Amino acid sequence: xxxxxxxxxxxxxxxxxxxxxxxxxxxxxxxTFGALSDARDNAIVYPTWYSGRHWDNEWLIxxxxxxxxxxYFIIVPNMLGNGLSSSPSNTPPPMDRARFPPIAVLxxxxxxxxxxxxxxxIERLVAVTGWSMGAGQTYQWAVSHPEMVPxxxxxxxxxxxSPHNIVFLEGVKAALTADAAWKHGWYDEQPTxxxxxxxxxxxxxxxxxxxxxxxxxxxxxxxxxxxxxxxxWEGFFLDRRDANNLLTMLSTWQRADIGTTPGFxxxxxxxxxAISAKAIVMPAEKDLYxxxxxxxxxxxxxxxxxxRIIPGVWGHFAGGGPNPVDTRFIxxxxxxxLAS
Amino acid sequence: xxxxxxxxxxxxxxxxxxxxxxxxxxxxxxxTFGALSDARDNAIVYPTWYSGRHWDNEWLIxxxxxxxxxxYFIIVPNMLGNGLSSSPSNTPPPMDRARFPPIAVLxxxxxxxxxxxxxxxIERLVAVTGWSMGAGQTYQWAVSHPEMVPxxxxxxxxxxxSPHNIVFLEGVKAALTADAAWKHGWYDEQPTxxxxxxxxxxxxxxxxxxxxxxxxxxxxxxxxxxxxxxxxWEGFFLDRRDANNLLTMLSTWQRADIGTTPGFxxxxxxxxxAISAKAIVMPAEKDLYxxxxxxxxxxxxxxxxxxRIIPGVWGHFAGGGPNPVDTRFIxxxxxxxLAS
Numbered sequence: 218x219x220x221x222x223x224x225x226x227x228x229x230x231x232x233x234x235x236x237x238x239x240x241x242x243x244x245x246x247x248x249t250f251g252a253l254s255d256a257r258d259n260a261i262v263y264p265t266w267y268s269g270r271h272w273d274n275e276w277l278i279x280x281x282x283x284x285x286x287x288x289y290f291i292i293v294p295n296m297l298g299n300g301l302s303s304s305p306s307n308t309p310p311p312m313d314r315a316r317f318p319p320i321a322v323l324x325x326x327x328x329x330x331x332x333x334x335x336x337x338x339i340e341r342l343v344a345v346t347g348w349s350m351g352a353g354q355t356y357q358w359a360v361s362h363p364e365m366v367p368x369x370x371x372x373x374x375x376x377x378x379s380p381h382n383i384v385f386l387e388g389v390k391a392a393l394t395a396d397a398a399w400k401h402g403w404y405d406e407q408p409t410x411x412x413x414x415x416x417x418x419x420x421x422x423x424x425x426x427x428x429x430x431x432x433x434x435x436x437x438x439x440x441x442x443x444x445x446x447x448x449x450w451e452g453f454f455l456d457r458r459d460a461n462n463l464l465t466m467l468s469t470w471q472r473a474d475i476g477t478t479p480g481f482x483x484x485x486x487x488x489x490x491a492i493s494a495k496a497i498v499m500p501a502e503k504d505l506y507x508x509x510x511x512x513x514x515x516x517x518x519x520x521x522x523x524x525r526i527i528p529g530v531w532g533h534f535a536g537g538g539p540n541p542v543d544t545r546f547i548x549x550x551x552x553x554x555l556a557s
Numbered sequence: 558x559x560x561x562x563x564x565x566x567x568x569x570x571x572x573x574x575x576x577x578x579x580x581x582x583x584x585x586x587x588x589t590f591g592a593l594s595d596a597r598d599n600a601i602v603y604p605t606w607y608s609g610r611h612w613d614n615e616w617l618i619x620x621x622x623x624x625x626x627x628x629y630f631i632i633v634p635n636m637l638g639n640g641l642s643s644s645p646s647n648t649p650p651p652m653d654r655a656r657f658p659p660i661a662v663l664x665x666x667x668x669x670x671x672x673x674x675x676x677x678x679i680e681r682l683v684a685v686t687g688w689s690m691g692a693g694q695t696y697q698w699a700v701s702h703p704e705m706v707p708x709x710x711x712x713x714x715x716x717x718x719s720p721h722n723i724v725f726l727e728g729v730k731a732a733l734t735a736d737a738a739w740k741h742g743w744y745d746e747q748p749t750x751x752x753x754x755x756x757x758x759x760x761x762x763x764x765x766x767x768x769x770x771x772x773x774x775x776x777x778x779x780x781x782x783x784x785x786x787x788x789x790w791e792g793f794f795l796d797r798r799d800a801n802n803l804l805t806m807l808s809t810w811q812r813a814d815i816g817t818t819p820g821f822x823x824x825x826x827x828x829x830x831a832i833s834a835k836a837i838v839m840p841a842e843k844d845l846y847x848x849x850x851x852x853x854x855x856x857x858x859x860x861x862x863x864x865r866i867i868p869g870v871w872g873h874f875a876g877g878g879p880n881p882v883d884t885r886f887i888x889x890x891x892x893x894x895l896a897s
Contacts, residue, residue: 380782381761381769387786388758392732395754414735418728418758421721426848429721442720446727505845508766 218300218457224248224271227332229303238318240308245328246301247271247294250278251286257339260290262329262358266349266374267466268458271295274351276538283551289343294329296350298465302328305402305461314461315402322350322473326357333365344368344555348536349507350466353378353473359492360475369492370554372499372527372547373536375511377474377485382506385422386467392418393460402461409455415463416454420446425503425532433530437539489518496522497554499547501535525550558640558797564588564611567672569643578658580648585668586641587611587634590618591626597679600630602669602698606689606714607806608798611635614691616878623891629683634669636690638805642668645742645801654801655742662690662813666697670705684708684895688876689847690806693718693813699832700815709832710894712839712867712887713876715851717814717825722846725762726807732758733800742801749795755803756794760786765843765872773870777879829858836862837894839887841875865890 224246232243248271253260261284263274271293278284284291295301297320305317312318333339342365345358352374359366360376375382396411398404428434429442439445454463476485498516500509509526516522527535527546535543564586572583588611593600601624603614611633618624624631635641637660645657652658673679682705685698692714699706700716715722736751738744768774769782779785794803816825838856840849849866856864867875867886875883 379766379770380772381766383782384757384769384786385761388728388732388754388761391754391757392728392735395732395735395750397737410735414728414731414754417724417731421725421728421762426719426721426846427850429724430719430851432720442723446724506766510767511770 218306218459220270220301220457221272224295224301227336229328229331232328234318234324235321236319238312240303240312240318243303243328245294245297245303245332247292247332250284250291250293251289253290253337253339257337258341259288259343260292260333260337260339261343262333262345263291263293264325264329264345264347264351264354265293265296265299266347266351267470268299268463269296269351270299270301276544277548283548283555292333292337294325294332296354296466296469297325297328298462298469300457300459300462304459305465306459317461317465319472320465320469322353322357322469323361323478325354325469326361329354329358330362341365341367344370344551346370346372346551347374348372349374349533350470350473353470356475356492357478359494359496360478360481360488363491363493366494368554368557369494369496370499370551371496372550373501373504373507373533375473375507376489376515377476378471379511383471385506386471388418389415390464390467393463399460402464404460408460412454412458412460413451416450417446419454420450422505423450423532423534425505425530427503427530428532431530486518489515490520492519493521495554495557497525497550498522499525499527499536499550501527501529501532501543503530504533504535506533558646558799560610560641560797561612564635564641567676569668569671572668574658574664575661576659578652580643580652580658583643583668585634585637585643585672587632587672590624590631590633591629593630593677593679597677598681599628599683600632600673600677600679601683602673602685603631603633604665604669604685604687604691604694605633605636605639606687606691607810608639608803609636609691610639610641616884617887623888623895632673632677634665634672636694636806636809637665637668638802638809640797640799640802644799645805646799657801657805659812660805660809662693662697662809663701663818665694665809666701669694669698670702681705681707684710684891686710686712686891687714688712689714689873690810690813693810696815696832697818699834699836700818700821700828703831703833706834708894708897709834709836710839710891711836712890713841713844713847713873715813715847716829716855717816718811719851723811725846726811728758729755730804730807733803739800742804744800748800752794752798752800753791756790757786759794760790762845763790763872763874765845765870767843767870768872771870826858829855830860832859833861835894835897837865837890838862839865839867839876839890841867841869841872841883843870844873844875846873
């Protein structure tokens with residue numbers, strides 16, 4: 218894969234995963250924006266999402282934005298499995314490709330915590346925020362390290378993957394793996410037919426019914442529905458995405474549940490209750506796989522949380538940065554959170 | 558395919574389709590319930606849905622139900638492409654399998670109209686009703702034959718396939734055709750991997766988020782989520798379904814639009830305005846591909862229509878007969894309609 222070299226790598230060494238296997242010589246790729254203050258008190262962690270890479274998070278960072286690098290030190294860690302951090306596609310044999318072990322959300326947060334504390338000597342963050350699976354990692358940070366995380370803003374995500382979300386992902390997985398060129402993970406060339414099929418399955422979920430009815434894809438420069446399906450969606454899944462990487466992250470996503478954090482005995486509600494961070498939880502009004510009602514349930518069980526719904530038709534991708542209205546709404550949420 | 562022989566066949570002869578091709582020696586398979594009155598004034602047409610067969614409609618018919626065969630003569634015509642009426646799977650060469658021509662909703666209604674008028678000599682129906690694509694045919698009946706159709710009750714369907722619905726179906730199609738065993742339609746054995754993948758894609762759409770959260774599949778006798786995905790969904794797609802048939806019906810569905818009926822110059826709203834039938838339009842509250850707001854728009858443009866939403870978590874399958882609460886609700890709607 219042809220990636221830019223604009224990032225750093227933190228060596229995790231021999232990193233034992235929740236599943237019991239050990240990723241030897243494991244790597245956590247990350248990029249930082251801004252400078253860490255002398256007091257080490259201006260850091261924000263902003264993890265990536267399903268198939269996202271650090272550069273896919275940059276739309277929310279910049280001068281004039283709440284995540285302003287002139288004020289904050291913003292750390293964007295790449296999720297394990299995304300192709301930059303240790304992944305099926307970049308791990309040497311024997312633990313490569315179809316043999317890459319299952320990764321938990323908690324594995325990601327443990328790795329990120331080591332980065333933050335060992336490399337940067339940070340004892341307390343300003344906040345953690347993230348979209349989609351990045352929101353899942355945000356919740357996990359708050360549960361695992363309450364003393365370090367005073368504020369969180371998870372958007373378009375959840376603290377536990379719902380059964381329906383699991384089913385939606387089963388469809389994506391089934392489409393990808395129906396392609397015989399996938400070869401149970403032992404392909405030499407990407408199974409592009411399967412990747413394109415997965416993209417078409419995803420297309421119905423990523424944006425809302427109303428988005429398609431209003432042809433809001435025109436705002437992104439597409440000229441017909443098929444133009445959008447091929448240009449945006451198939452292009453998305455072909456843009457340096459690897460099939461095994463996608464399946465690894467999909468598995469991480471399907472099994473996400475903060476209730477499985479050690480100390481909570483599997484109780485989702487107890488884990489939610491342990492989130493002392495001030496939280497603004499931002500679902501998108503028409504998100505089809507992270508519906509607002511799931512976040513409403515979470516907020517009821519969190520001691521210090523506000524539910525603030527992103528209005529409009531963009532569905533899950535309201536949190537992906539494609540349109541300025543939703544971006545401003547999220548940015549304002551971050552501004553309110555950081556001012557408190 | 559091993560089908561029961563409990564149905565009749567109406568010979569359509571050489572049947573010219575909207576696309577311009579002619580299905581030679583075309584067949585319309587149907588089943589009737591009850592007896593046609595001497596005045597021929599007690600007939601109800603109840604078309605099938607995507608992949609449904611006449612026996613899949615029987616849950617809404619019976620003694621004590623509104624569709625009581627002791628009172629009404631209920632005609633269930635099988636949709637073209639469903640494996641019983643002329644289909645890719647049962648048409649002799651050269652117009653078989655991958656060469657089966659595209660079928661329009663209007664083709665189905667033209668065929669059904671011939672059955673009703675030529676075989677039974679019926680000049681006026683009591684009503685037309687149907688679920689999902691059966692609802693689409695119901696609208697088409699009302700537009701094409703207003704003088705024959707005084708009442709309609711389309712449930713969980715629409716008069717025009719929405720763009721999002723088209724996208725959802727693209728995902729189903731992409732999953733099915735990602736299987737190389739499909740062979741562009743020239744398979745000798747069903748591409749079961751693709752059929753199972755299509756089933757898994759469909760699973761997320763057929764029932765709502767809340768249905769899965771509440772594990773309402775337990776009411777159907779399934780014992781885990783995976784048990785439901787395999788037992789219900791994969792079983793559904795493997796139950797005498799043929800890949801080419803599914804693709805034919807999918808294409809019919811994607812192109813559905815009553816505005817394309819001759820005489821309306823492509824205007825959806827004008828066609829809706831021409832529906833003089835008294836209508837009770839029944840979407841399911843949480844239907845993910847026929848959302849109630851689309852039906853609300855239709856009802857606004859229909860001169861004599863009521864919107865009556867089926868409450869609850871069953872989503873699209875509220876109209877498929879799996880649970881008695883929703884079945885009673887639909888049956889009551891029919892009762893009210895037929896009493897008016």
